[in-house]
Each structure stands twice: as C-alpha cells, then as structure tokens.
Amino acid sequence: MLSSTEENYLKAIYKISERDNKAASTNAISKEMKTTAASVSDMLQRLSSKGLTHYEKYKGVTLTEKGNKIATALIRKHRLWEVFLVEKLDFTWDEVHELAEQLEHIQSIELVNRLDKFLGNPKFDPHGDPIPNADGIFTHRRQVELSELEIGESGALVGVQEDSSTFLQYLDKMGLKLGVELKVLEKFEFDSSVKLLVNHTEQITISNKVCKNLFLKK
Amino acid sequence: MLSSTEENYLKAIYKISERDNKAASTNAISKEMKTTAASVSDMLQRLSSKGLTHYEKYKGVTLTEKGNKIATALIRKHRLWEVFLVEKLDFTWDEVHELAEQLEHIQSIELVNRLDKFLGNPKFDPHGDPIPNADGIFTHRRQVELSELEIGESGALVGVQEDSSTFLQYLDKMGLKLGVELKVLEKFEFDSSVKLLVNHTEQITISNKVCKNLFLKK
C-alpha cells in the first residue's frame, strides 16, 4: 500500500514523461510537486527500491509497468470523481480538480468500478480528458490544437490542456465550453492572437496562449 | 487544518465520552484507536495545545466546543457517505464502514452539503444512526434496546450499535434488516437469549449479546 505522497509522485512522473516524451528530471518533478529537488531525489530512490520506477542517478526517472499501472489507476479515479462532482453534484468544471486530488487517493478498486457504472461508464471527464477503463486503456480521440488550424477551418471544442480555475473561468466568460463550434476567421501575426466565430454567431478574439490550450475535433 | 490522525482522535474521544458519559481515559482511547497509551498521551497534549480538547494529566480528556464541532462534522460526513455508497452504488450495509472511514477525511464543506442535498437530506444512515445537519444538530429518536422489551412486546428494528461486518452479515443471515417488526416470544433465563417473531411469520432465537446491539422503536 502506497502513501498519498508516493502516489502523487507517480502521477507527476507519468504526466511529465508523457508531456516531454522522455525520462522525467528531478527538477521537472520538483516543479510539478512544488517541493525541493533534494526531496525529489530522496523519493526517487525510495520509489525505485519499491520497483515502481526505473532510476539512474543524474539520468532521470521513468515508470515501471507496475508504476504505470498505479498512475493510470489514479488518473482513472481522478477523472471519474470529476465527472461525479459535475454531473451529480452540480459543481462547475473549474471547481472539481482540487477535490478530485483528494478523492483519487481513496483506496478501493470496487468503489471506483461501481462509480464508473453509476456514471454510465463515461469516456471523458469534464475537461475533455479521456478516462482509462478498468484495464488502464485510454480511449483515443483524433484532436488538434486550435493554433494548428488555418483560416477558414473549423471544429468542435473537445478538450482543454490546463485545468486551472482561472483558465476555466476565463473560458466560461468567453462562452467557450466543451462542444461549441469554432471557426478561425483571422490570425494576427503580431502576437499570434486569433479571431474566432463561436457557434456560427458570436465573434471573439483570443491570445495564442489560450489557443495552445484548446483541443478541437475537425 | 488537521491531519486525518488528529481527526480520528477527536472522533474516538467523542464516541467514548458519549458512550460512558464522562471524560475519555487514555486507555479507552488507545483501545479504540488500536495504538499504545504512550502515543495517546502524546497526542492528547497536542490536541489540547490546539484548543480542541480539555485535558488534565491523569484525569482524562473531553472535547472543547471547537473539537466537538469537528467531531460532529466528521460523523456527518461518514454517515452521508455511507448512505451514498448503499443508495447510489449498491454496496451492502456491511461493506461501507471502512470506505466511509476514508471518505470522511475529504476536506470540503461544500462537497458534504451538496452530497446531503443529492441524497435527499437523509436523517439516518444505513445502520440507523442519525445524521447531524449542517449545524451539527442530531435528529433524536425514541428507541430502546431489544433486551429491555418484556415478553409479548414488539417494535420495529430501527438501528444497530455495532457496525462490524461480521455482526451485520449475521443479521442478514437471520433476516434482520432495518424496518422488520420484532415481537418477543420467550426469554431464556439461563443465557439471556430471546426467541423472536420476525414480521409476524418466522421465529428465531438470538443471544443476549445480539439483543444489546439492536435498537427498536415500540
């Protein structure tokens, strides 16, 4: 049985490795976990001695199959709880992340599987992120960053990169929720901002930073 | 913000004080918490320095108003989660206690209040225990121990003292679930066991120990 702390490290390693497509560095983990590099270095040795990670001093760390399974199960739990909070308890998508960070550590495979069933086996969480099934298999979806679209192209908003409250509240303000149809009207070279047509009606302009955090299905 | 451990101590003190109607002793707490008296003694000083308990060395401990509020909130969360697990996820009443022990430590007042609403503001948990409202007020119910009933008297089973799996599974086997009508047919002086008529049909005999764990509403 792992501590919540160890579980959080595994999740951080999973996240970083996936994002950067390489072993997670001590510094990257310390930034993600908001701890010092010294603490991370310490923990990496412990995780490796438990067979959860492959670790070579100074060379970064990756998850073993065992570590990967645990990280995936955590993500499954996190996202299912987020669905529960939004669908059943009427929380908004910007309120659920911190709560799910706690709920994901509840130890019970039976609980998460029943929750899954109760929610109707959802495939995506409130931020459009895929929910792995009980075997750890993710549903894959063809999607592109909004910034990759050419002028005139359009697509449906299916996901977001970030899940910080401030970003999600900004999207709400702009009328950008999952499912809306977006068409690229103009691109401004100066700051890479983009003018969009939302649901064939309203026009808005968003920054490049926002673009890079939106996933569309063409 | 308190640790789960500190919260569990507060709950234990609450439970013991209520049961014995006096300050909780170090030994009683160590038994309840399955730790050593030394650990308890240590913790009691810490809880008192945080203003959560009144503590005099060698004299036992009681909760302050602040400590009582926290303990009551924990019980509220525990019991609401038990209702959720049984009503929504189809767990049985003997499966939910350990899960609720974890879930009660999730930190969010908003979450528990929304859960309460989602469940239809239940007044009792799956074991018949009252659920305090958001202000910590318990619904009170007139109830008696089965062992107090005379021959010929009857009542509805509304609650159980214990919530161990083994006890609850035993009750299931005997057809004793909340709501059944019980009539005392005979009392055997030899071992204080009792013969009952269940729902006007079946006859069963149960031990004195079981009797003392069943609450009836006449």
Added chain:
DNA sequence: TAATAAATTTAGACTAATCTAAAAATTTAT
C-alpha cells in the same frame, strides 16, 4: 579543452506519529 553554470545528490536537521521500556501517579485491596 578548460572554466563556468546548471542540475542533481548527499549530509544533516526538523516535525508528526508511532513504538518500547522505565518512571510516576492514581486506584484498589489488604
């Protein structure tokens, strides 16, 4: 390639929570 900078690890210290063993206080029994 050698010096400098950056990243990483180690050393040593701290806190929370736990334990065992020993000391002290309280309760019970003679």
Added chain:
DNA sequence: ATAAATTTTTAGATTAGTCTAAATTTATTA
C-alpha cells in the same frame, strides 16, 4: 494506611517526508 496493581506519562528511538546548505556530476560556453 500501606502495599500492590493499574493507569498514565516521560524518555528515547524510529520512520516518512520535508527542508537548507554543501558537495558532486553533467552540460554549456568560451
């Protein structure tokens, strides 16, 4: 009212997780 038994507290050690500061390794740059 003493002595014995019980309860409780203290002392000292241990483990997980954290930190700062110092040492070491790797990467960058001149």
